[in-house]
Amino acid sequence: MSSSSDDEIVINRSAKRSNRSLPKNNKIEETLAKIREAKAGGTKYKPNIDVKDVYETIDEEEYQKIVNERQKNAFVVGDEGHGYWNEEEDDFLSENDLDEEKEKNIKTKKNKKVIKSGIKNYFNTVSKEKVKDNIAVKFDEDEVLKDLLKELDGDEEKNDPVVAEPQNRNPFKRHLQSPIENEKPIKTPKIVSTPIKVNSPVNQQECIVKKDVVTPVKSATVEIVADDGPKDIVMKDISLKTGNLIMDDFDESLDNSMFEEEKVNKNKSDKVLNLLETEELVEQGNLPDSEDFTEHQEEVDIVEGFTENVGINETQDENSTTITMHFVDAFEDPIKHPSDVYLFGRIQKVGGYNKSVCVKLYNIESQVFFIPRLTRVVNGNNTNVEVKMTDVYEEVKNILLKNYNIPTFKSRVVKKRLAFEDEEWNNKEIDCLEVRYNAKLSRLPTTMNGETFFKVCNTTSSALERILLECKIMGPSIIEIKNVAPVDSKVSYCNLEYTCDMEKMGNISNVENSKSIPTTTKLISFNILTELNKNNESEIVMINGVFDLTTKNNIDKTKSYLEGFTRFCFMTVPFKASIPFNWKSKCISKGIRNIECLKNEREVIIKFLEFLEKHDFDLYVGHDFAEQLSKLVTRLYKLKISQWSRISRLKRTVDIYKVGFSKASQWELTCGRLIADSRIAAMELLKAKAYDLDDLVEQLFGEKRDLEFMNGRVGENYATPDALANFINKCIKDSFYSIRIIAKLDVIPLFAQMTRIVGGIFSRTLLGGRSERNEYLLLHAFYNRNYITPDKHSKTSLRATKKENDDSDNVKKTTFSGGMVLEPLKGLYDTYVILLDFNSLYPSIIQEYNICFTTISNCRKEPEDENNLPKAPGSDKQLGILPIEISKLVECRRAVKLSLNKTKNLDDFERKKLEIKQMALKLTANSMYGCLGFNASRFCAKTLAALVTFKGREILLSTKNLVERSGFRVIYGDTDSIMINSNSHSLKEAKEIAMTVKKMVNKCYKNLEIDLDGVYKKLLLLKKKKYAGLSVNPNNENDVKRELKGLDIVRRDWSVLVKETGDTIIDLIFSKDRDDLNYEILSMLGSLKNKLNNMEIGLDKFEIFKQLTKNPTEYNDAKGQAHVSVALRLNKVGLTRYKAGDVVKYIICVDGTTNSAPQRAYHKKEFENFPKLKVDVEYYLKQQLSPVIRRLCEPIKEIDPIQIDESLGLDTTALRNKMLEKNDSIDNDDIDATFEQDFDSCKSFTFNCPNPECMVNIEIRAPIITFGNITRLSLEQCCKCDCNFIENKGYITNCLTEQLRKQIKEYCTSPYVCDDETCTYQSQRPPIKMSKHGPLCIKCENGIMKKKYSIKKLYDQQCFFRNIFDIEHAISRGLITPEIRQQLENNNNYLEYKKIYLFLLNIVKKYLNMNTYNIVDLTFIFAPSFS
Incomplete structure (x- = not known):
């Protein structure tokens, strides 16, 4: 150890260090105490120790050379290129960094008895002579070994220091990134550092730590940048301890740095806070590193296709390197690498040769916005104390440090607009605190709030979103990236690789007004075939297909002819099969030259992985590609093949099972390569009876696919050479069918155009996510107009919301009606029928009524029912984001269609390009409404979705009324269209009626437009959504074609x-x-x-x-x-x-x-x-x-x-x-227009005579009965024993009540019967599957399940009983003539009997009033007419 200065202790890395812990120093505590004393006294601790150099001090370049030499000299025999990966990294882990498994092993060793070695053993550690290997290894013949050595060659990429959580041995443990507020403070981890020599004092203005540096200081220092520009709140923050490195699963080495501590100037901090209290904060100020937030244009440019060839080179100057690349795809791992994004594309060198390129963007910070309260809230109580931005800053600073261990961050006051809020905040421009910090630190929870702020926004935004929005990347395009650095030790399989520090977002820009590049797309389509092995497991026995490396395929055009494609096949011999003699020559005769039979499944897979890496494919094509990928991934995991990442463009050493086997894992498994699935594309772009390969081939090409071979019988085809060659040829032909389907449907150029329109990720668009496409379009729109984008819905939050709804007291969920379907007038129409249709009804409604998140408050909150829907915004409100974006799509499509119709000298390619563009615009515009009702969408707004459909029903009904008031007959209507019977056999007259109705309806709206959609010469109208017709071309009466809608x-x-x-x-x-x-x-x-x-x-x-x-x-x-x-x-x-x-x-x-x-x-x-x-x-x-x-x-x-x-x-x-039975019964629940009821099928009121000696059953069906010339009341006396009923009022009352209740019970217990006369299905319970008209029959899926004893029958029965006891009603209807009435009144007990009748009548009326069929809501019937 050597001292480089008085202020810095430098520790140099050794050339090689074992993985053992460093020995403990017994004088550590004493030394630390002296250091603390020196610092307390304001001096530096200078140990007076003469230490000899233990390690040789070298620079980084020399160190890397040593490591490279080791890697070149090391190899493993028989590894087959899939198990050995030696990074030759030095390990600086301390004793505390041992994982649980090693600690367990250490404890086990301690328990064992250790035999101490003698002192001589320490001097007899000479290594034994290396044993010579009898097997001669020839490097030139071993392709696998050569490939491995090639990968091991070269330096590992240096990475920026990162703060990581300790390595976890539990593969199923999930790492939480959003700790709950007020949690116990998390310990700050250590930083393992390599030396940085400080040659000059730190500039006070450059107080923001660059890249991923974490500066340990004791407390925060706040400074104001002393210049004339806008001012920011700048912080140097707290880090009391250091931590471990992230165990990155990419193949790269990490470079670490040491940072010295800063002292806190308390007086200076107080002075700054006083300045802040004078409210000298300037909105939209510059960050201390001079990073500017530029104004963003509102228009979203739709990038054209690529047509011309341009050579692009690297541009270098003294300080930086700039590259211009054709950006195609991007990838991020927001969990493990939240601050990194990988861009993939191609760079075209001079001469037309292009190379694949990967640019790693690192140091992308998390960006969040704290929305301040108006007044401070303490413990839930409003203090009425006004909140200042300095208050918000102080609280945020404390919360980030104490609760979330975020010691360093940048902040500033910015003006932003809010959406999805209540009336007080929605669409208001407010001051909020923007905070940026290292994305590798804790993610803040979406529910976070404090005393001075009520919410934090943008917490779920990823690094990739920031890149797309702030750099304005709109799908596949030409971009320029500044300040890139070439990489020697690559983390990708691309030909070229660069890194770029994205702390400043200005490094990436679009190349405007440049000539386009026809980027070559290297394409491969393959089939993976499996067979059961001796363990009854499906193992891969063959991988075959076609590939193309020529320049005929690019993003704007996919080649659809077989010439130019190269066939390949890697195979092995299945279980219980043998390879036939002379098989290879037979295959060659059929044009399959790239064929190889390998020893086993492992070698087949490894050979295929090498093949993918060698040819550097951009695009996978397949039918149901998720299934093909699942087969491959399953076997990769089973066989423990470590180099699985070759199926993608990123080198990864993480176990493949951690990535996953599901369809959702496709993006991560194949990152950097595009997937065009002919099945997914056909399901979105084509109507077909089935989407199997054979069905699509027959429908699109009129060809019959050979189905004689099936996946589970591969071994049978190894019987003869001809059988095997034919089998391989059929499999390869299937691969090419997928390419033909993709080309026929223009999938690649169409989805590329949609990606450019919405500004999303090409690979994600190809995977078929409509909701995600809409999200990207709205994200760009929100960002360009300075709105805070809504947070994503995580699976956890969706489950919590669902559970909250399930546990709520309101068990009956709020449901909203969809489009209205008018009752059809069934029949066969021989006269012309006109079909009028609203163009893009729901998008047009959004524009017509200005329905948007920014114009309607509380749009996320579901209303209790449709009666509580908010009113549409008034004309005085500013146009919202959603109507503007839809309007732009509609106008752009109209311009493209106009160009198609007017420009006659377009070549086929240009015309096709315009057709694809207008189709992409149409698909995007029509899907915009869908995001409003999709729960998982971040732009979900059920209130807006319900309001749009409500307006749609209102418009359809008012249109029907308007047409019928003009004397025309509407025979059917569905959501956005109506059918009008012209009652004419003349096409000219039918067209005139259509034009009259069209003008009449379009006068009522600004953005809604109804147009002639079709004319039917004959129409067979069966029921709702089911009809067939002979459609006539309005301009040519002889041009007739048949249309079928919804028929079986x-x-x-x-x-x-x-x-x-x-x-x-x-x-x-x-x-x-x-x-x-x-x-x-x-x-x-x-x-x-x-x-x-x-x-x-x-x-x-x-x-x-x-x-x-x-x-x-x-x-x-x-x-x-x-x-x-x-x-x-x-x-x-x-x-x-x-x-x-x-x-x-x-x-x-x-x-x-x-x-x-x-x-x-x-x-x-x-x-x-x-x-x-x-x-x-x-x-x-x-x-x-x-x-x-x-x-x-x-x-x-x-x-x-x-x-x-x-x-x-x-x-x-x-x-x-x-x-x-149908003719005899009255089972129609519709109201009879004549209001005349037929009670022939109703049951009589019956009871037994109360006389015990008689007990005859009495049936009553009318208030009076006549015997010859004698007329009397039916409840007067028994017809057999002449027993008087006047004294049996209670008995008759009980009989009536019992029968009324019995009828209600019969209705409640009556089974459900399918109303389709061809179906006989019955069920005691209604089916779960519902339609607009009731529960659908689960047997025929065509009819509606209705009660066998319907509510109409119950209503008729109760009305029949009412008529029996209503004497006045019988008199008013003439059933009782004046003569009969006089005869009845002559009875001395007539008034008493009349009271009994009235009493019984009131009982029946009571039950009738409880029957909902008896109630008609007139507002439901007439309200639409008045609206």
Whole structure:
């Protein structure tokens, strides 16, 4: 140890140090006491000790050379490139830094008896001669070893000092970053330091510690920058102890620094605080390091595609290096490395050759805003003492240090606007305290508050968000990065790597008005095939696919032709299989030259990882890529292959199981490389019956994919050379299908354009997160307009909110209606029907009524019901952020479409680019409303979502009323559209009606616009959201095409046979006259029945499609659901890997058992392998064809449903009985327009005669009865024994009450019945799945479940009883003539009987008043008309 100065003790690193603890010094306490005494006296402690140098003092460059030499000389034989990783780092850990496992081992060793060695052993420690290895290792032939040595070569990257938590051996333990306020103060960890020589005194103005430095001092010093610019609150803060280094999981070395303590000038601090109290704080001031906060433009530039070639070089001067790169993607790990961001892209060198580049941005600080209270609050009590910014600063300073161990931070007073607040704060510009601190320190909780501030904002914002917002990075673009430093020891697999200190955000800027770069995209598509091994585990036996390294693929265009793609295959021999002779020549003959058969699965995976690193791919393409990646990751973990990170672009040594195996882990597993999943893209951009590869190939290209090979039978294809070569070729063809789908749908350029529009991350956009896209767009908008962005919702907070809602007293959750659907006027329309549609209704409503977080207060709070929704802002309010952003998207799309229509000399590429841009704008604008109602979105505002849909229903209803008042008939309406029957056979007249209605409606609104969306020559309107029509081109009457909406034949959970039969019937309905229609349909059905009985129809026609809503093992009622049973059975034998979201195909068969139909479902492959299976024709006739055909023909009066079943050869007895029951019963809950009730089906009021000797059952259905010429009251006496009932008032009252209660009980216990006449399902409980019209039938998923004994029936029964006892009502209706009334009044007891009738009538009226069906809310009916 040597002393370099009086003020500094320098400890030099040794060239190599073991991992043992340093020996303890017995005089440490005595020395520390002397140091404290010297400091108390204002002097320095100078030990007078002559110490000889133990270590050689060298500079960093020489030290790195020594380490490099060691790394070059070290190697391990047989490691295969996946287990050995020696960093050759010196270890400075102290005894306190030993982990729990080592401490346990030490304790164990202490308990053992130790045999002391003699003194001679200390001198006999000469190492033994190295044993010669008999195996000669040839470096040139061992590619794996060469690759490892290449990685070990070179210095490790120096990193900035970091403060870290101790290493934890428990892999499942989660690190909390947000300690609760007023917690016990956390100990400040130590800093392990390397020497820094101070040559000059510290400038007082440069009191902010650079980078990640933590300056230990005893208390804070506050200084004001003495210049003419704006002033900040600047702090040097407290650090009493030092701490350990973060055990970084990236392959890089850490460089540490030592910092000297600063004394506190108490008088100076008091003087500063006095200055602050005079309120000389200037808003938006500069930080002490001269970092300026620039004004941000409101417009969001939408970057164009890349078309021209430009060479980009590094620019160097004496002080810094600047690079210009094509930025493509970014990655961050906010948990382990919260202050770092990695940018990926390409740099194009002179000559057109481009290289991949990674730029590590470090030292990105956390930024939070403290919102001050108006008055101080102490222990929950308002003191009415005004809060000053100095008060906020003092409290924040104390809280950060004591509760969150944040000793150093920067702060200043800034003006910001708030959103999502109450009326007092919303959209107000206020002074708040901005604080920035080292992001590696504790994260502040979102619920934090204090005496002088009521909330802290931006606590969940990540480093990547700061980079995107403050540097205005809008997706893939050309950016310039200043002050970068090249890296020798890289943490990535990119060709070039740089680092950049981002304490100043001004280092990154967009290259404006520059020529664009067509960045080459190195693309690979691969398939991973598995087979069961001897342990019954799925192991990888083959990885094959295609790749392209040419310049034909880039972000704006994906090559879709096979020429130019190179095929590859890495394989091994599966269990119980052998490699056939001459197999390789057969593969070469089929064009597969890059093929290699390896010894085992481990070598296949390692070879594939080397392959990925060697070619430096930018883009993965696959179908259901998450499944492919899951197979690879599972085996990487099982085989303990350490170099798994080669599938990404960052070198990582963390165990792969800590990253995860789920779909959500894709981004981290492949960081730096893009993923284009053809399945995810098709689900967002395409309507299909299923999204399996074979279905998409058939729909998009009209080709049949070969399904003869399946994943679980790979070994069978090793039987012959031809079989193996054909099998590999089919697998490779599947890989290319994914590329063709991606190219067909323009996925890469479309998603790149969307990323540029919203300013997000390209890789995240490709993964399909709509909510995240909307968030980035709004984040940029909030930042540009100086609003504080809302915090993210963590999973913990979402669970807490859900639990709070579940535990609340209000068990019934608040629900809001969606779009309104008008009741359709069912039928077949032969005249022209006009379809008018509001353009982008919900985005237009947001613009029309200025609905935004900034214009409506308390928008996060859910109202109790829709009657308590806030009013739309007035016209005097400033336009909110949400309407402005939507307006910009709409206007930009309108301009692009105008350019497309007007510019005629565009080439195909430019035209395609504009079409992609307008589509990206459309998708982005239409999804903006979705973020308002999505719980996990940080911009979720249920109040705004409910207000938008409420306005939508209001607009649709008022439009219907306006049209009908003009003399036109609206036959249907749904959310944003209405259908009008023109009652004309002339297309010209129909168009004139459409223009009249359009002008009339559009006059009522500024931003809402209704337009002609279609004209139907014929329309078959079945029910809500279900119709079929012949659509006519308004400009060409002969241009006709068929449209189907919501019909069974367009749903995928019906067989192909049903779809094709339904299509034929629709064609007959639209092409034949009504007189011939019945005959044509019945004839076609008879012919179909004969074909089925003779099995003249292909097996594919019987396949039924059903999607899994969850994983097959998660279903509780698998036996009752055919698709679940099939999925479980196939997964069990390893033929498939069905999971949530997959579509299962099956056929209902006769298998010789009496099982129900769902248990007799089989896959087509199973059917072909078991000859005993036969198609259940009866099932397809009765359960598939009959229901669908009857529903299609229901509105057509000429077609009888009984005739349909007879044509199919079915028994019609049950159908006849059901139709008779329907005709006889009154089961319609709708109000009868005539208000005339038919009580024929109502039960009589009955009771037994009270005379014990009679006891005859008496039925009463009217107030009076007539026997010949005699008329009397029905409750006067018994018709058999003439017993007088006047004395039995109590008995009759009890009988009436009992029967009224019995009827209510019958309603309550009545089962639910599906209202679809083709479905017979009943249930005592209503299904959970709801629609706008009631609970959906869980069997047919088409009908609505209603009470068998409906509330209408109960109401009619009670009204019938009321009429029995209402004598005055009978007289007023003429049922009792004056003659009869005179005859009744002649009875001496008439008045007494009348009192009994009146008493019984009041009882019935009491029950009627409790029936909600008896109450009509007139405000619900007429309010929309007045609005």
